[in-house]
Amino acid sequence: MSKKEYSERDICTKFITPAIEAAGWDQTTQIREEYSITNGRIIVRGKLHTRAKNKRADYILFYKPNIPIAVIEAKDSSYSVGAGMQQALGYAELLQVPFVFSSNGDGFLFHNRISNNGVMEQELPLDKFPSPSELWNKWMEHKGLSKEQEELITQDYYSDGSNKTPRYYQLLAINKTIEAIAEGKNRILLVMATGTGKTYTAFQIIWRLWKSKTKKRILFLADRNILVDQTMTNDFKPFGSTMTKIQKRQANKSYEIYLSLYQAVTGAEEEKDIYKQFSPNFFDLIIIDECHRGSAAEDSNWRTILEYFSSATQIGLTATPKETKDVSNIQYFGDPIYTYSLRQGIEDGFLAPYKVVRIDLDKDLTGWRPEKDTKDKFGNLVEDRIYNQKDFDKTLVLEKRTQLVAKKISEYLKQTNRFDKTIVFCDNIDHAERMRQALVNENSDLVKDNSKYIMRITGDNEEGKVELDNFIFPESKYPVIATTSKLMSTGVDAQTCKLIVLDQRIQSMTEFKQIIGRGTRINEDYNKYYFTIIDFKKATELFADPDFDGDPVMIYQPKGEESPVPPDEQTDPEGSDGTSVPDGNGFDDDDLDSDGTISDPPLRPKRYVVQNVEVKVSSERIQYFDASGKLITESLKDYTRKALQKEFASLDAFLQRWNHADKKQAVIEELANQGVFFEALAEEIGRDLDPFDIVCHVAWDQPPLTRKQRAERARQENYFVKYGEQAKKVIEALIDKYADQGVVPIEETQILTISPFPNFGTPIEILKHFGGMDGYQEAIHKIESALYNA
Structure with a gap:
């Protein structure tokens, strides 16, 4: 067999792999063949889904298990030596590796992405492939790192011996952070979309710094109890007895890894702040999870903790950097050293895509003006003006609007699956309660079976907050539908949430991204591959904003100076720990205008409640995303x-x-x-x-033509005269199957195992009626010719 007849795989096995091994690369630890970089984008088709082809490199070479350093793309010998280079460069850019090779088994084309002598590409014979140390030394020289820095950079990540290793973007985030610390950087920001494994990434960063003894005492700060507890029992479990959770008013200094709520280390009175029991240089590394939620505000208690431990290296983790005129993660941490966006996560197939059902209601579009002397259900005279979407559920409640929204949500679930986990985002706590009541009335049959089918989960309601864990855990059937306003907008790992309902006017890009992030996790065990957004308040128009998935822009403005940029952040009325938080002026979330500013103290009722105004659906449409992820308008x-x-x-x-x-x-x-x-x-x-x-x-x-019309026409054609009686019966049954199910099922031979075909014999006996498999396939082609004959 000549080399020209070898397949690409043969070329790899017989020529490329031996050449790499001969250069000193270890087959078990350094050479990864057919390496899957991405999972392949999930493409949604109605209620069905499929995956696009994933990105897979023929070879990735690792200097150490945590350091990819080269990509090789192979072709068979009918191609030139450099035919795979452009494909390999695409993989190299994604993985951010410096060295790229293409080969057809005759030699290698070597592309050096960090070359500084003007020669980026050169051909190499098979026996001149560079050794691991040769490539590593080139890389180290380019980075200008010392031997001491090299020891930290080459420290392995944690492995429990299973197949779980960091995904390519997690590895990039980990390695870039370790490199930044090796180079002496002490304020680091990582931006990773919700559902991409920020906590696992943080664990691997801590593990490598801790194992290398670069950092000895480490503090991980989160803002919700559930996040700390989940982290300790899941991703951080390998730290074992070296790890502790800081409880309020209790400081044990004998551990190495500390986890804490911000709230647990700060108190109302300064002398009670537990962090003051630690010396300012006690911790040498602090990881701040969900750092967009206030830690970077100059006047926050959380920022005080960071400034107290200012000598420590501090790493901020967030899906959405908070950038307003008063609060800036970038101003505190600096520009992100790595960003892995929602769009990239969906494109790679690691995050669930979404489809959008946009429902516009007539009163939202045209507004509503009360007739003269109209009173609400409590006898209050309704102020005479035009009320629009900005007012609904804040200053004015149209009860029939709430009922219609609940009805449309319930209709959707009845058409899909009434036990799909659903979060309904409302404008405030009162709205969330009214929505709960309306949904109960629409789903009384299931609520009779279990009252927890629908729950309000808000910061003021203990019964609801207790059920938050059950909503999150995939194994828990109830609650199914949760109504909320702010409490569930961030930090809630709802892996099986398949429906997000937006009946909340959202002006903040940060808040919008956080809410969308509640649905982006994939859980294949529970058939969760995509999710649906039902939007009643035009919130999904933010998808069209260039900033939706763009790079964060610092718009921090020092206090006392005017900023041309209006604040886009709404105050969080339920607080970061899920408790109701007054703003200091005695107002609650109901006193917030739509842009998040405080109104004058109301002389009129907080909101009018009007009973009998009819509300109708003006338009309802499904918005899809094309193959490249762009919204089809x-x-x-x-x-x-x-x-x-x-x-x-x-x-x-x-x-x-x-x-x-x-x-x-x-x-x-x-x-x-x-x-x-x-x-x-x-x-x-x-x-x-x-x-x-x-x-x-x-x-x-x-x-x-319908499938039945095509089937009838096919039966009248003369394609099948040569077949015997038994074969004709099989052909008739195949045409019937086409009429019921379409062309794809009849092209698969497995169809012969289902009714009515067993009546004609076993699959082997049926094939004999056609003279074997080739004759059967010929009959299928004749059926298709008859079906599609012009």
Whole structure:
């Protein structure tokens, strides 16, 4: 067998791997073949999902288990030595590795991304592949690091012997943090989208610094009890007896790893602050989880802790850096040394994508003005003015609006799954309670079975807060629906949440990202691959904001100086620990205007409650995301037409591709991966249409036939005269299956194992009626020709 006949895998096995090993690379610890970098984006199609192809490098070379240093892309010998270089460079940029190779088994093309002598690419013979130390020394020289810094950088991450290793972006975050500390940086900000494993990343950072004895006493600060407890029992468990949780008014200085709530180490009176029991230089590393929630504000108690331990290296972790005129994470920590965004997480397939159901209500769009002398249900005279969406549920309650929202939520769940975990975000605690009542009335059958089917989980309600853990844990069936205002907007690891309802007017990009983050976790064990957002208050218009997934911009303005940038952060009325927090002026969240500022003390009632104003749905539409993750703003049919006409120059070009495909399923999957939403289009045009008819109708205005019409037409063709009686019965049954289920099932031989085919014999006996597998496949092609004959 000549080299020209070898497959790509043969080239790897016979030529590339031996060349790498001969250069001194260890097969078990340094060479990773067919290395999956990403999981492949989850693409949602109606109620179904599929995964796009993941990014997988032929080889990743690791200097140490935690340090990827080179990418190799292989091709078979029909390609040139450098044919894989552009693909390899794409992987190298994602992994941020310095050295890149392409090979066809005859030699290597070497691309040095850190070259400073003008020569970036050169060809190398197979026997001249660089050794691990050769590449590492080039990298160390480029970084300008000392031997002492090298020891810290090469400290391994924690491994329990299982297959769990940090994902590529976690490894980047860990390595960049360790490098920054090795270089003497003491204020570090990491931005990682909700659901991407910030706590696991923090654990690995601490482990390497602790094991290398670079940092000996470490404090991990969080702002919710549940976050501290989850961290200790899950990600931080390997620290074992060296770890403790700081309780209020109690300081034991014999441990090495400390976890604490901010609130546990600060008190109302300064002398009671427990952190003062530790000397200012006691901790040499502090990790601040969810640091956007106030720790960087100059006048906060939490900031006081950080300033007291100012000699410690401090690392801020957040999904959404808080940047307002008064509060700036960037001003305190500096620019993020690494950002892994929500968009990137969805693109890589590590985070769940979402579809948006936008429902506009008539009174929200047109406003409502009371007739003269209108009184609310409590006898208060309603002020005569136009009330709009900014007012609803804050200064004015339309009871029928609340009932309609509850009805639409319940309708959606009845169409999908009434036990899908659901969070309904309301404008305030009062709104959350009224929404709970309205949902109870819409779902009385399930509430009769268990009163915890619907719960209000807000900071003022102990019964609800007690159920927060049960809502979060996938194993707990109840509660199913949680109504809330602020308490669940951050730090709640709701892995199985499949529906997020926005009946809250959201002006803050930080808050919006946090709320969306409640649904982004994937849990394959519970069939959670994507989630749905139902938006009643136009909050999802923030998806169109360039800042939605852009880099954080520092807009910090020192106190006393005017800022042209208006504050976009709403005060958090439920406090970071879930308790009700007055703002110091005696107002609660009901006194906040929509932009988060404090109103004058009200002379009128806090809010009018009006009973009998009819509210209707003005428009309801599903918004989809194309194959590249961009929101489709035009109609689905118009978008699909453009996508298909870009792919196929004409109807004839499509027919040729369809008719010549060995399996129609391949064409369907190819189009689905490019953003054709077959199931959604079928609901719009006609559910029993074949994908073939959907394409021809949407793109080229051809009159569609139903599957049953195509099946009837196929039976009348003369394609099947040569077959015997038993074979014709099988063909008839296959055409019936097509009429019921479409073309994809009849292309799989497994169909012969289900009814009615066992009546005709075993699969092997059925194939014999066609002269074997080849004859059977020929019959399938004849059926398809009869179905799609122009």
